[in-house]
Amino acid sequence: MSTDARQFRRGADGYEEARRATVWNGLVPDRYPDLIVQAHDVDDVVATVTGAHGPFSIVSGGHSWAASHLRDGGTLLDVSRLDQCVIDAERMSAVVGPGKVGSALAAELDKLGLFFPAGHCEGICLGGYLLQGGYGWNSKVVGPACESVIGIDVVTADGQRVYCDADENSDLFWAARGSGPGFFAVVTAFHLQLHPRPAVCGSCLYIYPVEVLDDVFTWARRISPEIDDRVELQIITSRNLPALGLEHPTIVVASPAFADTEAEAEAALSILSSCPAVDRAIVKIPYTTTDLAGWYGAVMSNYPTGHRYVADNMWTSASAEDLLPGIHRIIETMPPPPSHFLMYNWSPSPARDELFYGLEDEINMALYAVWPDPADDERYRDWPRDNMAAMAHLATGVGLADENLGRRPARFATDQNMARLDILRAKYDPEGLFNSWMGRL
Ligand SMILES: Cc1cc2nc3c(=O)[nH]c(=O)nc-3n(C[C@H](O)[C@H](O)[C@H](O)COP(=O)(O)OP(=O)(O)OC[C@H]3O[C@@H](n4cnc5c(N)ncnc54)[C@H](O)[C@@H]3O)c2cc1C
Incomplete structure (x- = not known):
């Protein structure tokens, strides 16, 4: 674990501040993880996943309306500090951390004459946004933002660092684009396809x-x-x-x-x-x-x-x-x-x-x-x-x-895709480490 990483056990000093800091909503649910870990780099993520036993949640920007990451017991991994951003304007691509704020990326790209379909509000982080699909600016033309994700770096339930794209580990890549809180690995970076900025x-x-x-x-x-x-x-x-x-x-x-x-x-x-x-x-x-x-x-x-x-x-x-x-x-x-x-x-x-x-x-x-x-x-x-x-x-x-799945379970994917995701979850997370959606039909 890096020297910058911080851990807060329930009841310890700083725990409640760390818990509240993970929720953008003023309505913070009464759900309490046993341990909150604030990661500073990918090694922190690997160490936290490897040492975890109980239910495990991840938070990036904490903009989930339902604060889906807050669950009772287990570990909450806060990756909001993984906010690196490297833009390659010539190749029209970028590699960003899950804690990168989408509106900040949009502003940086704007200056370079580039564009990415970031969400419609300031402050949303790319971690949760891209995993759930991403309805962004000009998304009717360029598609939901997850369609502009061309690769992801993840840490799986067994603590392995894995790169996924359409050719390599393509099943994980398929699952990461749209499953949101149902994804069963920690994303540490997204590789993005950028677009020309509309004039x-x-x-x-x-x-x-x-x-x-x-x-x-x-x-x-x-x-x-x-x-x-x-x-x-x-x-x-x-x-x-x-x-x-x-x-x-x-x-x-x-x-x-x-x-x-x-x-x-x-x-x-x-x-x-x-x-x-x-x-x-x-x-x-x-x-x-x-x-x-x-x-x-x-x-x-x-x-x-x-x-x-x-x-x-x-x-x-x-x-x-x-x-x-x-x-x-x-x-x-x-x-x-x-x-x-x-x-x-x-x-x-x-x-x-x-x-x-x-x-x-x-x-x-x-x-x-x-x-x-x-x-x-x-x-x-x-x-x-x-x-x-x-x-x-x-x-x-x-x-x-x-989504409001904890209070109203509903359908959000085809039966075929849900069945395929369940099979992949059993393959990549056989012990059921990662929490999933708070409700489903
Ligand atoms: C004011 C506001 C405006 C919004 N506007 C839009 C909009 O225009 N378009 C749109 O599509 N959505 C919008 N949303 C919804 C928002 O995109 C989602 O709630 C998204 O999940 C937020 O991303 P986050 O990283 O901030 O959230 P988080 O709450 O941190 O993440 C949500 C969930 O994603 C999973 N997760 C997050 N990071 C990781 C990771 N690194 N690895 C694995 N799993 C992870 C966790 O299960 C977590 O519970 C808006 C939300 C708010 C509050």
């Missing part, structure tokens, strides 16, 4: 009063398959937007468009002015030039730090007619802001057979209950679960990015 990031913004909800969602569902892949339609509904002086529930329709020219971006976004309720929009900006930094700032206003969060979600291709009763219920029962309901459109691909990744579908609906006061825990924490459970008959499955 332009144009945007549009429309804000509608909730009274035209049926029009907006029926339209959004209808145009969903026609939307240019460079457009990420995001529809956010919340009870009010005090920052804009709006006191009534509103529906925000916004999208970036990544393109080669302003004209292309503007043309791609023009479909979003076709809503039949467009004349009722309180705010109407059909096109403006933006950048990724601006988008990060806007998105983060929905996710203030220190607040308590519970999320849940579903993939679906159901019609607006079928979805609307559930959408009405979501909005009628929604906690105060910044709680919100996000709907985004997606481009599912039938050809993603080289990875475990999910039950993606035409749209994703995600609910975020957000509140500052612990006294409101009981009041708000079940809002995402109850509403998603009520619509489960319309769902293809859930995305692991916003």
Whole structure:
């Protein structure tokens, strides 16, 4: 073990600080590992895995909404300090540690004219993000971020350092791309394929009063398959937007468009002015030039730090007619802001057979209950679960990015992929060292 590595036994000084530091969410679950180890290099990882007996969890950025890494008993390995990042601009590749922050990588690449589909919020680490799939900027074009992972370095349950890619240890490579908290080895580095940075990031913004909800969602569902892949339609509904002086529930329709020219971006976004309720929009900006930094700032206003969060979600291709009763219920029962309901459109691909990744579908609906006061825990924490459970008959499955599996077990991969993953887990982790998802169907 390196001299920098630190270990905290339950009850010892510094333990609670170390445990809380692994959770981004202000809602820190009452689950207590026996031992927390803060690794500083791969040798620390090997030493910790080799010496571990009980259930074993790993944390990178701690942005799992459910704090999936916090379990009772056993060992928690914190790899957030493995945040190395080596970019090879000429080969358009990078090798990054699991503790590397995705938004920081995006900013570094931006300066080099390069791009990687990092997540939509600041602070998310690549460890958990890439393992669960990674719905990132421009992912409708370049695919979920795990599709841009070309190799990984892992430490397996028997303490071996192993490199995996499409040719070497390809079964582990398959499992690592999409299984999230169900992966059964420690990732110490990701080898990434980078992309050219799109020249332009144009945007549009429309804000509608909730009274035209049926029009907006029926339209959004209808145009969903026609939307240019460079457009990420995001529809956010919340009870009010005090920052804009709006006191009534509103529906925000916004999208970036990544393109080669302003004209292309503007043309791609023009479909979003076709809503039949467009004349009722309180705010109407059909096109403006933006950048990724601006988008990060806007998105983060929905996710203030220190607040308590519970999320849940579903993939679906159901019609607006079928979805609307559930959408009405979501909005009628929604906690105060910044709680919100996000709907985004997606481009599912039938050809993603080289990875475990999910039950993606035409749209994703995600609910975020957000509140500052612990006294409101009981009041708000079940809002995402109850509403998603009520619509489960319309769902293809859930995305692991916003999973709530401990409180609502659900499907998130095909039966075939689940069966294959279980076989691989038995092969690579025969003693069942690693913890897995908190729930599954
Ligand atoms: C504010 C916010 C915004 C978000 N926005 C997006 C978004 O735009 N797109 C998106 O796809 N997701 C998004 N997410 C979800 C986020 O990507 C996932 O929760 C992801 O797991 C976070 O990565 P992490 O390393 O910070 O998480 P962690 O909580 O550290 O990791 C999650 C799980 O992954 C496993 N794990 C982590 N690191 C390793 C490792 N090195 N080796 C083996 N297993 C490991 C563990 O089982 C762990 O419990 C968002 C989350 C938050 C809180």
